[in-house]
Amino acid sequence: MKVLMIAPQPFFQPRGTPFSVLHRLKALSKLGYHIDLVTYHLGQDVEIENVKIHRAQGVSWVKEIAIGPSKTKVLLDAFVYRRAVELLRRQRYDLIHTHEEAGFFAIRLSRKFGALHLYDMHSSLPQQLSNFKYSQAKALMQVFERLEAATINSAQAVITICPELFNYVKKRFPEKYNKLIENVADNAIVFGESAQNGHGKIEAAELARRYGLPAKTNGAKGKNGAATVLYTGTFEPYQGLDLLLEASQPVLSRYDNVRFLVVGGKPEQVAQYQEKADRLGVSEKFIFTGQRPPEEIPLFMHLADLLVSPRVAGNNTPLKIYSYLRSGIPIVATDHLTHTQVLNAEVSVLTDCTPPAFASGILRVLEDRSYGENLAQRAQVLAAREYSYEGYLQKTREIYSYLEGLLSSKSLSIH
Numbered sequence: 001m002k003v004l005m006i007a008p009q010p011f012f013q014p015r016g017t018p019f020s021v022l023h024r025l026k027a028l029s030k031l032g033y034h035i036d037l038v039t040y041h042l043g044q045d046v047e048i049e050n051v052k053i054h055r056a057q058g059v060s061w062v063k064e065i066a067i068g069p070s071k072t073k074v075l076l077d078a079f080v081y082r083r084a085v086e087l088l089r090r091q092r093y094d095l096i097h098t099h100e101e102a103g104f105f106a107i108r109l110s111r112k113f114g115a116l117h118l119y120d121m122h123s124s125l126p127q128q129l130s131n132f133k134y135s136q137a138k139a140l141m142q143v144f145e146r147l148e149a150a151t152i153n154s155a156q157a158v159i160t161i162c163p164e165l166f167n168y169v170k171k172r173f174p175e176k177y178n179k180l181i182e183n184v185a186d187n188a189i190v191f192g193e194s195a196q197n198g199h200g201k202i203e204a205a206e207l208a209r210r211y212g213l214p215a216k217t218n219g220a221k222g223k224n225g226a227a228t229v230l231y232t233g234t235f236e237p238y239q240g241l242d243l244l245l246e247a248s249q250p251v252l253s254r255y256d257n258v259r260f261l262v263v264g265g266k267p268e269q270v271a272q273y274q275e276k277a278d279r280l281g282v283s284e285k286f287i288f289t290g291q292r293p294p295e296e297i298p299l300f301m302h303l304a305d306l307l308v309s310p311r312v313a314g315n316n317t318p319l320k321i322y323s324y325l326r327s328g329i330p331i332v333a334t335d336h337l338t339h340t341q342v343l344n345a346e347v348s349v350l351t352d353c354t355p356p357a358f359a360s361g362i363l364r365v366l367e368d369r370s371y372g373e374n375l376a377q378r379a380q381v382l383a384a385r386e387y388s389y390e391g392y393l394q395k396t397r398e399i400y401s402y403l404e405g406l407l408s409s410k411s412l413s414i415h
Helices: 016-030 071-090 104-113 123-132 138-153 163-172 204-211 240-254 267-280 294-302 319-325 355-367 370-385 388-415
Strands: 002-005 034-039 051-055 097-099 117-119 157-162 175-179 193-199 198-202 228-234 257-265 286-290 304-308 329-335 349-351
Touching: 002 071, 002 104, 016 051, 016 097, 016 388, 034 198, 051 071, 051 175, 097 104, 104 117, 104 138, 117 138, 117 388, 123 138, 138 163, 157 163, 157 388, 163 175, 175 286, 175 388, 198 228, 198 355, 204 294, 228 240, 240 257, 240 267, 257 294, 257 355, 267 286, 286 370, 286 388, 294 319, 294 355, 304 319, 304 355, 319 329, 329 355, 329 370, 349 355
Parallel strands: 002 034, 002 097, 034 051, 097 117, 117 157, 157 175, 228 257, 228 304, 257 286, 304 329, 329 349
Antiparallel strands: 193 198
16 A cells, blocks of 8 residues: 555654654554655654655744644644645555544545545544643534544544543444554664664663662662652653652652652753752752653663652553553552553552652552562563564554455455
8 A cells, every 4th residue: 555644743752642653654664564754844854664754844933842732733734734735646645544633634635535544543632622721612622523523434444542542432433443552662663772872872870870860779778778760751731740749758758868760851841840849848859851862761761660650631541651561660650541541450559649649659669679579570471461562563464454455345346
C-alpha cells in the first residue's frame, strides 16, 4: 500500500503523541511499508528507513506549540490539511493513516481521493477539551463529539492505544474494526541504548556526578539512607507534579538523604515548580533537569531506586509506564484509571491521589527492600508476557493486513 500519514504534531519532540507517531512509523518501516508523513513545521527530523517527512508551511512567530487544544493549533492544522491535499493531488495513496484531529480531515479526504482511512486514536478529543480546561461549553463539546463520531464512522479501521479507549469505541461503534495497540515501544529502538554528546557516551555515573546524586542503593536504610526517586515526563497539570512535591515532605521528614530527580518540563514550568519546592521547604532535595534527550532517559532510570507516576487525571496510560515495568525498579503510582489499565498491586504500589497516601506508598518501598524487589521482578514478568515489542509489531502487522485485504477486495470488485 502507498500510505499517507497525517500527524498534526511537532514531530519530533519528546512528548506523548509524537512518541506514539515515532514508534508507529518505526514499526511500519520494520514491516516494509513506505510512508509519506505530513506534520507541523516544528520539530527535529528523525531518520527512519522508508519514511519521508513533508512539513507543512511554517508560521514565523510560532516557535513552539503547547500540549492540548489551542487556537494556534487550529492555524497549524489548516496548513497541515493544505499540505496533505497537495500530496494527494500529486499521487495516488491507498491509505490515509491519521492521528488525533487529523482524523477530521480524512472524513472528506478519504472519500474525495478514494483512499482507505485508518484512524490512530490516542484519546477522545471531546474529553481533551475538558482535561486541558480549554472549554466547558456544551455546544463546542457537542461539535467535537459529532466530529469524533464522523471520524470513526469514516474509517475502515481504528487503532486504540489503551483499554479504556478500546472499550469506548467497542461500545459506541461495535461493528468497527478496532485494534488495541498499546504504546509499549522502547525509545532505545529508535535512539539507541546510550546518550550521546560532543564527547561521546555519557555514562550513568557521569550523570550522577553532574546532578549531585547519591550512589544507587536498594532502598533507604535509616535516617541517612540515600535513595533517588525518579519522575520523567511532561509538566502538564494532569501529571501530578504538585502531588509529588507535597508528598515529598513526609518522606523527607523520615529520610533526609532521599533525592527527587525530576526529568522534563519547559523552562517556565521548571521555574514554577522550583518556586513551589522553595515554598514547601524541599528545594534542596529536588533536582530538576529540564527536558533531556530521549536517549538519556534509560540512564536516569539506571540511577533510580524508585520510579513514580503521580498522574491525577486522564484515561490514557502514560507511555513511560511500559518502560517502568521493564526496568526492574519498583513503581509507585496513583490508583487512577490511567494507571490501573496496566498496573496492579502485584507489580506496583498504587495509592490514593493525596499527598499523605502517595508519601506512604514511597515510604513503603524505601523501608522494605525485599517488597520493592519483588514488585519489580513481577513487573518485568508482566511486561514480557503482555507488553513486548514483538507483540506491538504483530498487532501493527495484523491491522495493516486487514486493510490490505479490504484494498484487494475493492480492486477485485472494480475489475
